Structure formats: structure tokens, C-alpha cells
Amino acid sequence: MRYEGEHLLIGQIGHFFTLLSFVSAILATYAYIRSARALDMTDGERWRKLGRIAFSIQVFSIISIFVTLYLVIYNHYFEYKYAHQHSKRSLDVEYLLSCFWEGQEGSFMLWTFWQGILGMVVMRTAKKFEAPAMTIISLAQVFLASFIIGVYFFDIRIGTGPFVLMRNEFPDAPIFQDPNYLFKYLTDGNGLNILLQNYWMVIHPPVLFLGFASALVPFSFAIAGLWKNDHKGWIKHGLPWALFSAGILGLGIMMGAAWAYESLTFGGYWAWDPVENASMVPWMLMVAGIHTMLIFKHTGHSMKATYFFIPLAYFLVLYSTFLTRTGILGDTSVHSFTGEGDTLYWHLILMMLTFISITTVLYIRNRKEIPDIRKEESMNSREFWMFVGSLLMFVSAGYIIALTSLPFINKLIDTKWAIGQDVEYVYNRVMILVTVVIALLTAITQYFKYKETTRKYFWSNLLVPTLVTILISSLISIFGGIDYDKYGIGFLAAIHVALWASVYTVISNGTYIFKVMKGNMKAAGASISHVGFGLMLIGILISSSKKELVSVNNTGINVAGLKDVKGKEENPLENVTLINGVPTQMGKYTVTYVGDSAVKKNDRVYFKINFTERDTTGRRDVESFDIYPNAFLVKGEEGMNLSSNPGARHYLSNDIFVYITSWLNPDKVTDTASFRNYWVKKGDTVFYSNGFLTVNDIVMANKNDNKDLPVVDSAWLSDLMVVSKDGRSYPSQPAYFVKNSQPSVKTDTVFTQNLVLNINRVSGDKIELGLKESGAVMRYITLKAYKFPYINVLWLGTIIMVIGFLVSMVRRLKV
Amino acid sequence: MKKLHIVILVVIALSIAGLLTLTKDITTYDSIASAKKKEGRYVHLIAKLDRSRPVEYDPVKDPNFLSFYAIDSLGYKTQVVYRNSKPTELEHSDRVVLKGQMKGDVFECKEILLKCPSKYKDDPTQQMKKLENTAVTTSSQN
Numbered sequence: 017m018r019y020e021g022e023h024l025l026i027g028q029i030g031h032f033f034t035l036l037s038f039v040s041a042i043l044a045t046y047a048y049i050r051s052a053r054a055l056d057m058t059d060g061e062r063w064r065k066l067g068r069i070a071f072s073i074q075v076f077s078i079i080s081i082f083v084t085l086y087l088v089i090y091n092h093y094f095e096y097k098y099a100h101q102h103s104k105r106s107l108d109v110e111y112l113l114s115c116f117w118e119g120q121e122g123s124f125m126l127w128t129f130w131q132g133i134l135g136m137v138v139m140r141t142a143k144k145f146e147a148p149a150m151t152i153i154s155l156a157q158v159f160l161a162s163f164i165i166g167v168y169f170f171d172i173r174i175g176t177g178p179f180v181l182m183r184n185e186f187p188d189a190p191i192f193q194d195p196n197y198l199f200k201y202l203t204d205g206n207g208l209n210i211l212l213q214n215y216w217m218v219i220h221p222p223v224l225f226l227g228f229a230s231a232l233v234p235f236s237f238a239i240a241g242l243w244k245n246d247h248k249g250w251i252k253h254g255l256p257w258a259l260f261s262a263g264i265l266g267l268g269i270m271m272g273a274a275w276a277y278e279s280l281t282f283g284g285y286w287a288w289d290p291v292e293n294a295s296m297v298p299w300m301l302m303v304a305g306i307h308t309m310l311i312f313k314h315t316g317h318s319m320k321a322t323y324f325f326i327p328l329a330y331f332l333v334l335y336s337t338f339l340t341r342t343g344i345l346g347d348t349s350v351h352s353f354t355g356e357g358d359t360l361y362w363h364l365i366l367m368m369l370t371f372i373s374i375t376t377v378l379y380i381r382n383r384k385e386i387p388d389i390r391k392e393e394s395m396n397s398r399e400f401w402m403f404v405g406s407l408l409m410f411v412s413a414g415y416i417i418a419l420t421s422l423p424f425i426n427k428l429i430d431t432k433w434a435i436g437q438d439v440e441y442v443y444n445r446v447m448i449l450v451t452v453v454i455a456l457l458t459a460i461t462q463y464f465k466y467k468e469t470t471r472k473y474f475w476s477n478l479l480v481p482t483l484v485t486i487l488i489s490s491l492i493s494i495f496g497g498i499d500y501d502k503y504g505i506g507f508l509a510a511i512h513v514a515l516w517a518s519v520y521t522v523i524s525n526g527t528y529i530f531k532v533m534k535g536n537m538k539a540a541g542a543s544i545s546h547v548g549f550g551l552m553l554i555g556i557l558i559s560s561s562k563k564e565l566v567s568v569n570n571t572g573i574n575v576a577g578l579k580d581v582k583g584k585e586e587n588p589l590e591n592v593t594l595i596n597g598v599p600t601q602m603g604k605y606t607v608t609y610v611g612d613s614a615v616k617k618n619d620r621v622y623f624k625i626n627f628t629e630r631d632t633t634g635r636r637d638v639e640s641f642d643i644y645p646n647a648f649l650v651k652g653e654e655g656m657n658l659s660s661n662p663g664a665r666h667y668l669s670n671d672i673f674v675y676i677t678s679w680l681n682p683d684k685v686t687d688t689a690s691f692r693n694y695w696v697k698k699g700d701t702v703f704y705s706n707g708f709l710t711v712n713d714i715v716m717a718n719k720n721d722n723k724d725l726p727v728v729d730s731a732w733l734s735d736l737m738v739v740s741k742d743g744r745s746y747p748s749q750p751a752y753f754v755k756n757s758q759p760s761v762k763t764d765t766v767f768t769q770n771l772v773l774n775i776n777r778v779s780g781d782k783i784e785l786g787l788k789e790s791g792a793v794m795r796y797i798t799l800k801a802y803k804f805p806y807i808n809v810l811w812l813g814t815i816i817m818v819i820g821f822l823v824s825m826v827r828r829l830k831v
Numbered sequence: 832m833k834k835l836h837i838v839i840l841v842v843i844a845l846s847i848a849g850l851l852t853l854t855k856d857i858t859t860y861d862s863i864a865s866a867k868k869k870e871g872r873y874v875h876l877i878a879k880l881d882r883s884r885p886v887e888y889d890p891v892k893d894p895n896f897l898s899f900y901a902i903d904s905l906g907y908k909t910q911v912v913y914r915n916s917k918p919t920e921l922e923h924s925d926r927v928v929l930k931g932q933m934k935g936d937v938f939e940c941k942e943i944l945l946k947c948p949s950k951y952k953d954d955p956t957q958q959m960k961k962l963e964n965t966a967v968t969t970s971s972q973n
Contacts, residue, residue, distance in 0.1 A: 392833045392834060392835065393834075393835065395834060400834070400835070403835065404835075404838055407838070407839065407842060408842065411842050411846055414846070415846065415849065419853075431859075432859045432860040432861075433857050433858075433859060434857070434858050434859060434860055434875045435856060435857065435858070436855075436856045436857060436858040436873050437856070437858075437873045437930075437941065438856075442853065442856050446849055569894065569895055589894075589895035589914060589915070590895065590915060590916075591890070591894035591895050591915065591916040592894060593890045593891055593894040595891070658919040659919065660919070677894070677916035677917075677919075678888075678890045678894065678916050678917060678919070765891055796890065796891055798890040798894040798916055800916070
């Protein structure tokens with residue numbers, strides 16, 4: 017059959033380049049192996065030249081694949097599966113790039129692209145290590161190219177190609193019986209996941225994958241060192257690359273955190289989700305490796321540890337890909353990626369085993385040659401404490417990855433374990449202790465000299481920062497209001513100690529820059545990143561322990577008799593329902609659902625939520641602002657779906673987030689009715705358009721004479737009976753509370769009568785009853801609101817830390 | 832013995848101690864029947880939404896009360912109560928992982944993880960289903 021309107025040539029070009037990238041990567045690997053093993057100089061030089069040409073062709077092929085696939089997506093060629101699955105016509109152009117990393121193939125392409133670019137740099141700068149290091153990089157490229165090659169090897173498909181056609185993938189689908197299927201059926205794509213339609217998601221994956229790709233380079237130099245038995249020489253190349261990798265990887269991880277924070281998909285910037293853990297663990301190993309490399313450079317110790325940490329950092333990059341991409345985490349992660357089935361599973365295992373075997377074989381073969389100093393480090397030396405810190409990094413990374421791997425362990429040994437009730441606390445209670453030690457070590461270690469330090473040198477420099485730290489930390493502890501006691505006094509104490517240690521890190525490293533380094537910023541990379549790291553810890557500790565739920569729902573207080581108390585203060589329920597135009601008290605704010613935009617392009621609806629803070633007299637507004645959360649209405653298989661994006665109000669010291677959790681689509685009816693007010697007392701009757709209501713009782717209570725009143729100081733509770741024309745009656749119990757001289761109103765609704773009732777004011781035994789009748793269907797939303805304080809300290813710390821890594825890198829390139 | 836060896840031994844001892852404290856935090860994936868036997872214990876249930884029973888959620892009455900029925904692969908059923916807002920894709924889910932504990936006949940759920948077909952764009956069977964649907968809906972419109 018001849019199909020109409022297809023664009024087959026571009027796919028064939030793309031497929032040709034995927035094959036070319038695979039073949040040229042193999043050729044580059046082979047040529048570089050021959051060059052590395054060549055005994056004869058000219059022979060080695062010939063093979064090296066061939067390797068360079070092959071690798072350059074490989075990089076050119078990857079770029080061509082990128083451009084080709086972009087054209088397919090950009091031109092909406094929906095006969096291609098990739099365009100059909102990940103894009104659609106109405107998608108904004110700035111998100112077209114995000115289509116790449118929504119799918120498996122595109123993310124592998126991004127990864128292999130960065131490895132290619134970094135490989136070109138290594139090729140030009142590695143000098144005598146070029147051949148062995150490029151062998152490893154080319155081999156990694158062979159594996160990555162094979163993930164997207166999509167050819168059959170006997171009956172097994174190796175990788176999935178990005179240029180497959182819909183009709184070849186689903187030959188049995190009836191629509192492909194029609195030669196005009198493109199014009200009749202596949203006229204639009206499935207579109208991009210809404211969570212990815214966020215600017216962070218445009219820039220976060222490229223940076224993170226650059227971080228992943230860069231972890232390969234120090235590894236390849238480590239292998240080159242082992243292979244050529246030049247254990248000193250490779251450090252000179254490996255160290256700047258490791259610094260680069262830790263900086264970029266750290267930045268990429270934190271960009272993901274910023275995305276999670278802004279889209280609130282994880283309820284904050286970090287939730288110990290497997291996807292997050294898997295990306296952080298390689299970073300921790302890379303940092304451990306940087307420190308052991310420095311120890312070796314200055315003292316000759318720790319070479320064996322370096323040969324352990326640096327390769328492990330790269331293996332963990334592969335392992336994290338394995339965990340997040342094969343669907344093995346399925347049941348544990350909010351955000352795990354799709355499973356591609358068994359082929360990718362074994363494909364990644366093969367890749368990991370290959371690199372692990374190469375490392376192990378080379379290590380065992382050359383283990384006698386690896387420099388090793390028998391004399392032990394002094395306790396007064398910098399290297400001793402640096403090594404202790406690196407070891408702790410490694411152990412805590414092990415703790416994190418072991419827990420994250422539970423689903424994989426379950427699969428291996430056929431168990432059914434899972435982390436219980438409180439996932440975050442399982443991590444936090446261990447990591448808070450790690451934080452204390454790591455922060456303390458980071459604070460003091462630079463004040464030791466390598467090899468031996470005199471007590472006088474150490475204390476004369478460290479005394480001032482120590483005293484300043486004690487002063488500042490005490491002030492934070494006393495006035496900071498950090499009273500997170502959910503896990504008892506022990507954990508709260510740990511938070512305070514960790515905070516002290518983190519402040520110590522910032523102050524003592526800051527002092528070190530100016531006092532010891534005399535303000536020479538170019539040489540102070542380490543101290544700069546330590547200051548950033550300390551600020552990050554401070555930001556994490558404060559913002560997490562002071563996170564506040566604004567939308568506390570205490571309206572579950574039942575009226576008559578005040579018995580059944582659902583909304584206890586210690587366990588507040590998180591969602592509050594707002595009826596259009598009805599102000600509701602949330603903490604210090606009076607919150608009103610003002611309205612929403614009509615359903616617009618891309619099915620996105622904006623809500624306007626007004627927050628007003630009154631002063632204590634209740635008359636003047638202290639502050640009033642609107643927050644615009646939005647939500648997509650997505651057509652699902654069984655009706656409409658709500659996919660929510662929070663709206664935020666940013667302050668320097670805190671952010672308020674509002675997140676729609678439920679919305680009744682009102683079919684665009686408008687509600688113009690307003691409240692009518694009546695002063696009533698017990699026994700009065702009020703009429704409304706469809707019947708009347710009687711005031712059965714008004715109960716006044718206050719804390720002093722009613723012990724059952726749990727949450728508020730005093731309350732006016734009404735017991736009303738609404739009787740409609742058809743004789744049905746509905747009980748209703750609006751109420752009025754005062755707490756800390758702040759009034760709040762519990763609105764009640766009689767949904768079937770479209771009645772909203774509340775108590776506006778009280779006076780003696782009289783209440784002012786507000787009665788709103790809505791001709792239209794009542795409109796309401798349910799939302800959550802959070803307040804996150806001092807998150808900017810975390811972001812600032814991240815930026816400073818990354819700058820520090822890059823400053824160090826530049827310096828290590830020169831020395 | 833080297834000082835570093837002492838440090839390493841201490842670290843190892845601490846990590847073993849850490850792992851031992853974990854044992855009480857490790858739970859298991861259970862079926863509804865086995866969860867009922869362990870009343871009060873925190874477990875993970877893997878089940879499906881029982882579509883023959885209504886999902887009860889009225890945000891006007893109480894935005895923090897969701898009740899529905901779950902059915903597992905062995906055919907056992909239980910009522911589930913979740914004191915939070917309804918996950919918007921609940922009705923569209925293929926499978927749910929419910930974290931919580933049995934209390935009487937009700938499963939008190941603290942956390943819900945949904946497995947939705949929309950998240951599994953790359954799953955071939957889902958794509959096939961979707962394609963067939965496209966054909967049916969478009970041709971019925973013509």
C-alpha cells in the first residue's frame with residue numbers, strides 16, 4: 017500500500033546517522049585501543065589519527081541525529097512515533113526541546129551528545145593520556161549509541177530508534193488500513209506531559225545530563241592511569257574534570273530541586289524520591305573522590321581510595337540510569353520513568369558489568385604498582401580529616417542508595433520489602449547526624465596543614481571564627497523560632513546542632529578566605545564552595561523545619577454540643593474548600609476565591625485567589641495580594657483530569673504557594689448573587705426564594721467555662737433548619753469563632769438549595785446571619801497553601817558552591 | 832592498629848547500628864487478605880480501584896475525606912479512607928499503591944501512589960489501545 021503525505025526521507029537520513037554513530041564509535045574504540053597498545057611510536061600515531069577521525073565522525077552523527085529529530089518534531093510529522101508520542105501542534109515552540117527528554121531515546125541522545133562534546137575536549141587536551149582515556153570514552157559512546165540504534169539482532173531488538181514509524185510499530189492497528197491515515201487519524205500528537213511544560217524542565221535536563229556525562233571523564237583518566245601505570249600523571253587531568261563534574265552535577269540536581277519546588281510535584285524541593293536520590297549519590301562519590309585526589313597530590317596517601325571513589329561515581333551514574341529508566345522503581349517513585357522492558361534492563365546491566373570488569377582487571381593487574389605510603393597520617397594533619405570526611409560521604413551515599421535500591425533487591429532475592437510509614441524521616445534522622453559531622457569537618461579541616469600542624473597555628477586562626485559562630489548560632493537558636501518537634505526533642509536538638517555546625521562551616525571558611533588566603537579569590541575555590549555548601553545546609557535546615565501549612569482546616573468542628581472534634585491542631589487536615597466570593601480565614605490571612613479565567617487555549621485555567629491580612633483591630637488591611645494558581649484540564653480516557661500548577665507569592669525571606677487540589681468545572685456559569693444580612697436571635701425565621709429557615713438555637717461558649725472548646729477562645733454556634741418549598745428540611749450550622757482576638761467564620765452550605773450561610777458579626781444573643789443564594793451552580797475550589805521560609809538561602813548557597821567548584825577547576829588547570 | 836582503621840571500624844559499627852534501627856521501618860507489600868491479618872501494622876497494598884462501587888468525595892462537605900473501594904488481584908475488597916484531597920487521576924488509574932493500615936474493616940490510607948496509563952506513554956499496549964480508540968472515535972464521528 018502507498019501511504020499519502022508521509023515524509024520518509026528525513027527518517028531514513030536520521031536512521032543512517034544512528035547507524036553511523038554506532039559504527040564510528042566502534043571504530044574509534046578499536047583505533048584508540050590499538051594506539052594505546054602500540055609499541056612503536058609511528059604506529060601509535062597512525063592509529064591515534066584514525067581514532068580522532070572516527071570519534072569526530074561520531075560526534076557529527078550525533079549532532080545530525082539531533083537536528084533531524086528536531087525537524088521531525090518541529091514540522092509535526094506525526095507518522096513518526098517520537099513526534100506523535102511527545103509533541104502536538106498546539107505546543108509552544110519553547111517546549112519543543114523538552115519533547116526530546118520526555119522520551120527515553122531523546123534523553124540518551126542528550127547524554128551521548130554531551131559525552132561527545134566532552135570527548136572532543138579530552139581529545140585535544142589529554143596529550144599522552146589521549147589514547148587510553150579516549151578508548152573508555154569511545155566505548156561508553158558505543159553503548160549509548162546502541163541504546164538508540166533500534167536494529168534486530170536475530171530476534172532481539174537492540175535499543176529503540178527515535179525514527180520509527182507509527183505504522184511499523186503498530187502494524188495491527190486498523191487505521192493503517194487506510195492510505196490517508198495521516199490526514200484522517202494521526203492529525204495531532206499526544207502532546208507533552210504537563211509537568212514538563214515548565215521553564216526549569218527546558219534547562220534542567222541538559223545541565224543534569226552534562227553532569228552525568230562529565231562523570232565519565234575523570235573515570236576515563238583513572239583507567240588511563242591504571243592502564244599506563246602512571247598513577248601520578250592522570251590526577252593532573254582528572255582533578256579539574258572531577259571539579260567540573262561535581263559543580264555541574266550539583267547544579268543540575270539543584271535545578272531539578274527548583275523545578276520540584278516550583279511545581280510542587282514532590283511537595284517541596286526534596287522528598288528523598290528515588291529519582292532524586294539516584295542523581296545525588298554519584299555527586300557524593302565525586303566529592304569524596306576530589307578530596308582523596310587532593311590528599312594524594314599533597315601527601316601521596318589515598319591513591320587506592322581514589323581508584324575506588326572515582327570509578328564508583330561513574331558506575332553510580334549508570335546504576336541510577338538503570339534504576340530510573342527500566343521501570344524497576346515503578347511502585348516506589350512518584351516520578352519514575354517508563355519501563356522499556358527487558359532489553360534495556362539487560363542492556364544497562366551489560367554496560368555496567370563491562371566497565372566494572374575493565375576497572376577490576378586493570379586494578380588487580382597493577383595493584384602492586386599503585387603508590388601506597390605505609391606511614392600513617394597524623395591526627396594533626398589535614399589529610400587525616402579529609403579522608404574521614406570522604407569516608408563518611410561514601411558511607412552515607414551507601415545508606416541512601418541501599419534504601420533506594422529496595423525494589424531492585426526485592427526483585428533479586430524475591431522479597432517484598434518497602435520503606436514504611438515515614439520515608440523522609442528514615443533518611444532525615446541519619447542524614448542529620450551525617451550533616452553535623454560533615455559540616456564540622458568542613459569547618460575545621462582547612463585550618464590543618466597537610467602532614468603536620470602545630471597547635472598554635474590551628475587555634476590562632478580558628479579562635480575568632482569559632483567565637484563568632486557561637487555568637488551567631490546562639491542568636492539563631494534563641495530567636496530563630498526553630499521548634500520543629502514532630503519527632504521529639506532529640507531530633508530538634510539534632511537540627512540545632514546541625515545548624516550550629518553549618519554556620520561554623522560558613523563562618524570559618526569565609527574567614528579562611530580573608531585571613532589565611534589574604535582574599536586571593538582565585539586560589540580560594542575550595543573555601544568558596546565550602547561557604548556555599550554551608551549556606552545550602554543552613555537553607556535546608558531552616559526551610560524544612562519551618563515549613564508551614566497555611567491552609568489548616570479546622571472547620572471540622574461540629575456545632576451542637578461541641579463533642580466530635582475532628583480537626584485537632586496537632587494534626588491539621590490540609591485541604592480547604594473555598595466557595596466563590598466567600599472569604600475564609602486561614603491563619604492570619606482572609607482568603608477569597610475571587611474568580612477564574614475562562615477555559616482558554618491549551619485548556620489551562622487560571623484562578624484568582626486573594627489573600628488579605630488584617631491588623632488586630634480587624635479594620636485596616638496590612639497586606640492584600642492575589643495569587644494565581646493554575647490548572648490544566650486534560651482529557652483523560654474517562655473524562656476530564658485536573659493537573660495543577662501552583663501559584664506563588666515570593667518574598668525575600670519566604671514563599672507562599674497555593675495549589676488547587678480539586679475543582680468543579682462550572683460550565684462557565686457566572687454567579688452574581690451577593691450576601692444579604694439579617695440580625696436574628698433564637699426562634700427567628702428568615703425567608704429565601706425557595707423556602708425559609710428557622711433559628712433553632714444559638715450557643716455561645718468560651719474557653720473559660722467550656723473545656724470542650726479545644727481550638728478557639730470563644731465561639732458562637734448556630735443551629736438552623738432550612739425548609740424548602742417542597743417540604744424537605746436541611747440542618748445547617750454556620751459558626752463564628754474568635755481566637756487570639758482574630759475572628760474567623762465557619763461557612764455552611766446547603767448544596768441542594770444553593771444556599772451559603774455564615775455569621776458575620778455577633779452582639780449579645782443576636783447574630784448577623786449572612787445568606788447568599790446563588791441562582792447558578794455554586795462554584796468552589798479546594799486548595800492547599802504552604803509557606804516555605806528562607807529557601808533563597810539554599811539557592812544562593814548552590815550558586816556559590818558551583819562558582820567555588822569552577823574557580824578551583826580553573827586553578828587546577830593552571831597548576 | 833592505624834587510627835584510620837579505628838575510624839573505619841567505628842563507621843562500620845555505626846552503619847550496622849543504623850541498619851538495625853531500620854528494621855522497624857521496613858514494611859512489606861501485602862495483599863488485602865494479609866493486611867487484614869496484620870491489623871494496625873503499616874503496610875503497602877497493591878490494588879485496583881473497584882469501579883463497581885462509587886468514589887465518595889465531596890469537597891464542599893469535607894475536602895479532607897475520600898472514601899473508595901479497592902480490589903486486589905486475588906479478588907479481595909476493602910473500603911479505603913484517605914483523609915486528604917482526592918488525587919485527580921484516581922478514576923483513571925490502572926493500579927494504586929496504598930500506604931497505611933487496616934483499622935477494623937477500613938483501610939486508613941496515608942499515601943496513595945497512582946499508576947496511570949497517561950504516565951506510561953511508552954508502554955506499547957497502552958499505545959495500541961489508544962490507537963484503536965482513535966480509530967473508533969474518529970470513524971464514529973464521520
